[in-house]
Amino acid sequence: MNPRHHPSPDILAAYAAGALDSGFALVVGAHAESCAACRAKVAAFEAVSGAALSEMPAVQVGSDALSRVLARLDEAPAAVEPDARSFLERLPLKAKRWVAPGVWVAPVDTPHASENRVYLLSVAKGGLTARHEHTGAEFCTVLKGAYRDELGVFAAGDFAAAYGAFNHQPVVHGDEDCVCLFATEGRLKAQGLLGRLAFAWADV
Amino acid sequence: MRASVLSSGAVFAVSRVRRSRKARAVHEMAADSDEALLARVAQGDREAFAAFFGRYAAKVKSYLIRLGARGAQAEDLAQDAMVAVWRRAASFDGAKAKASTWMFVIARNAWIDKLRREKVELAYRGFVEAPEESEDEAPDDAAVRAQTREQMRAALSLLSEEQRQVVQLAFYEDSPHSEIAERLDLPLGTVKSRLRLALNKLRTHWEQL
Numbered sequence: 001m002n003p004r005h006h007p008s009p010d011i012l013a014a015y016a017a018g019a020l021d022s023g024f025a026l027v028v029g030a031h032a033e034s035c036a037a038c039r040a041k042v043a044a045f046e047a048v049s050g051a052a053l054s055e056m057p058a059v060q061v062g063s064d065a066l067s068r069v070l071a072r073l074d075e076a077p078a079a080v081e082p083d084a085r086s087f088l089e090r091l092p093l094k095a096k097r098w099v100a101p102g103v104w105v106a107p108v109d110t111p112h113a114s115e116n117r118v119y120l121l122s123v124a125k126g127g128l129t130a131r132h133e134h135t136g137a138e139f140c141t142v143l144k145g146a147y148r149d150e151l152g153v154f155a156a157g158d159f160a161a162a163y164g165a166f167n168h169q170p171v172v173h174g175d176e177d178c179v180c181l182f183a184t185e186g187r188l189k190a191q192g193l194l195g196r197l198a199f200a201w202a203d204v
Numbered sequence: 205m206r207a208s209v210l211s212s213g214a215v216f217a218v219s220r221v222r223r224s225r226k227a228r229a230v231h232e233m234a235a236d237s238d239e240a241l242l243a244r245v246a247q248g249d250r251e252a253f254a255a256f257f258g259r260y261a262a263k264v265k266s267y268l269i270r271l272g273a274r275g276a277q278a279e280d281l282a283q284d285a286m287v288a289v290w291r292r293a294a295s296f297d298g299a300k301a302k303a304s305t306w307m308f309v310i311a312r313n314a315w316i317d318k319l320r321r322e323k324v325e326l327a328y329r330g331f332v333e334a335p336e337e338s339e340d341e342a343p344d345d346a347a348v349r350a351q352t353r354e355q356m357r358a359a360l361s362l363l364s365e366e367q368r369q370v371v372q373l374a375f376y377e378d379s380p381h382s383e384i385a386e387r388l389d390l391p392l393g394t395v396k397s398r399l400r401l402a403l404n405k406l407r408t409h410w411e412q413l
Contacts, residue, residue: 018271018312022320043301049312050305058262059269062279066257069286070250077291 003035003157007139011161012038016045023118023183026108027159030141030181033087034157088143091181093120102126108181122179123147123172136185138162145178147171238303239296246293253290256303261286264311271315285314359406367402370395 007015007028014020015028032038062068083090092109099105102124107117125145139161146155149170154160162168172178233241233255241259244252265282273281288310296306360368373384381399385392 018316022316025316043305046309047302047305050302050308053260053263053267053308053311054304056263056266056270059266059278061261061265061282065261065279065283066254069257069261069283069290070254072283072287073250073253073290075287 003031003038003155003159005152005154005158005160006035006038007031007159007161009041011139012041013045016042017049021183021185023108024137024139024185026118027139027141027181027183030087030143031157031159035159088179091120102177117185118181118183120179120181122177124177125172125175136163138182138184140180140182143179143181145176146173147178147180148173238307239298242289242293242296242303242306243298245290246296253293256289257286260289260307264307267308267311268315273315273318277318281314281318282311285311288314362405363402367398367405370398371402371406 011020011028015025015032020028032042093106094109096104096106104122105119106122107119120143140154140159142154142156142158142160144156146153146158147170148154149168151160151168153173155173233252236244236252236255238256238259241252241256245256261282264285265278268278268281268285285307289307292310296303360371363371369388370384373387381395382392384390385395388395
């Protein structure tokens with residue numbers, strides 16, 4: 001899988017620096033998992049940050065810091081089982097909610113991202129979503145299938161970022177259901193009451 | 205002459221062996237690269253770890269302060285990061301990354317984990333103290349949503365019971381039309397025409413708003 005739509009360098013830099021909100025970082029991470037090119041860019045940003053770390057002015061650490069740390073070395077770390085499941089399977093999802101024929105939404109259970117909304121949206125083939133605009137930033141990574149909007153076709157692995165003024169009407173492309181991971185800040189504004197009702201119901 | 209040169213070399217070698225391990229750490233490790241130190245840390249070498257700590261702990265703390273950690277918190281997080289260095293040293297691959305990059309990633313992740321813990325606590329507190337208020341929703345949002353839900357209810361109330369039933373099944377439960385027909389014991393054509401009528405009615409209502 002070679003994604004064709006990527007996060008901009010400033011998004012990747014913020015991701016590498018740990019400066020993105022966790023919901024948005026999750027969506028960028030979903031793209032990076034299937035995009036070797038972006039993983040390489042993130043690694044390059046990390047290397048630059050590492051070099052910067054080496055140049056940081058040293059501040060005083062506690063006089064007992066080393067002995068405290070040495071004393072902790074023998075503590076057993078919390079066991080972490082390696083998780084071989086795919087990204088999609090690892091997502092902690094809340095209950096699916098059908099919002100229209102062929103369309104469901106499942107919020108991702110991320111209490112650490114409570115200021116943003118993180119959710120999975122699935123639209124059946126041939127499906128149309130409501131034309132909408134954004135009140136804040138929205139990041140999206142396609143996990144399965146593909147959709148098409150004014151900007152082109154977005155297939156599995158592709159990343160899209162939308163900001164306030166962007167207004168689009170995505171349509172499912174191809175023969176497969178389209179599943180996307182979204183993080184949004186602010187609410188989406190659907191156009192037309194039918195869309196508004198669906199969005200209210202979907203809680204996005 | 206030759207023999208004495210040899211013997212003085214031998215004496216030097218012996219004295220090197222006799223030096224304390226601590227002295228070895230101070231004198232030899234000073235010249236080691238960060239990467240070489242990490243390789244030894246991965247073998248469980250505490251002196252190499254102490255040397256690595258000496259090179260990085262203060263810088264990591266400085267970086268954490270720049271990210272926004274304060275006072276004791278920066279100190280605690282820097283210590284956590286150094287413990288993580290010990291635990292994860294075996295995963296360091298000098299062929300893939302420099303030690304400074306690897307250290308940066310550990311420090312950054314310590315910061316992200318800390319934010320995550322704080323937000324989980326915050327979310328939990330919010331849940332416990334104010335269960336009726338959704339903390340991630342602005343008051344305006346709540347009003348708009350309540351209004352929209354009200355409009356939805358009003359629109360649905362225009363429908364006959366029969367129509368409401370098919371809309372409910374088709375839209376909210378996403379039942380295929382054939383399944384709705386089966387559940388309601390109706391011909392498929394009737395389900396489709398009811399749905400069509402219901403949607404027309406809703407559309408007319410919404411367009412008037």
